[in-house]
Amino acid sequence: MTSTTPKVWFITGASRGFGRVWTEAALERGDKVAATARNVEALADLVAKYGSNVLTIQLDVTNEEQVRAAIDTAHAHFGRLDVVMNNAGYSLIATIEEASAEEVRALYETNIIGTTSVIKAALPKLRAQGAGHIVGISSGLGHFTIPFIGYYCSSKWAFEAIHECLAAEIKPFGINVTIVEPGAYATEFGSPESRKQACEMEVYNDLRKHVFHGLQSIKRGDPKATPNAIFAIVDSPNPPLRLFLGSQNLPRTREAYAARIALWEEWADVADAAQGN
Secondary structure (H helix, E strand, O other): OOOOOOOEEEEOOOOOHHHHHHHHHHHHOOOEEEEEEOOHHHHHHHHHHHHHHEEEEEOOOOOHHHHHHHHHHHHHHHOOOOEEEEOOOOEEEEOOOOOOHHHHHHHHHHHHHHHHHHHHHHHHHHHHHOOEEEEEEOOHHHOOOOOOEHHHHHHHHHHHHHHHHHHHHHHHHOEEEEEEEEOOEOOHHHOHHHEEEOOOOHHHHHHHHHHHHHHHOOOOEOHHHOHHHHHHHHHOOOOOOEEEEOOOHHHHHHHHHHHHHHHHHHOHHHHHHOOOO
């Protein structure tokens, strides 16, 4: 798939997982990419293969000053930014009781504060252009939850709300927002580099075994099947606010929302009485 006009991308977390797949796919179709990662050495082969079409930048999204510098460098190098993709993030494996406050803060520093730092740094550039597309990589877990990754799920629920509000706030400037919500895929997301694990409490061992056994049976999608979906949204003149990736999230989300609505309706009389007038 080839776009009529090559786009300039800024991608966080480009060294592995979806970030790596989408970086390579964009370069392969002739786009230009500012590929960022904590370890830029992992991107050296892209420079060798794609030359001046790729700019590698070392970036820790929790460092706000480094974020601003990275956006400035990418914009100055390519002259514009068409797609700003927030992909950097990780998971915390823990029950709500097990995770320490420090572990939860660190998760939010990357998944939420880091994301908003990139958005804030990019917006003045995109406003000046009068165009641009912010693509945030969320998860189906922005709509439903799984025990033992509750804090990660909570970061994606926050991620969803932030981007939904952002879309309304920046639409008058000609800037689009899309939240991409992948299901389970065979990426490195479950690797030690992409997750942290809190100290386990023995009292949760039975539930832990049950949940993890269920997770192991999930059929995982092929990450290399996803680039055309990403290109479809960034090439669209009217991109969607949300896009599921894969076939598993929509049925699970329908089920989750149906259960919520049924519960709200069951308790509607109590809720209505609390209105007071």
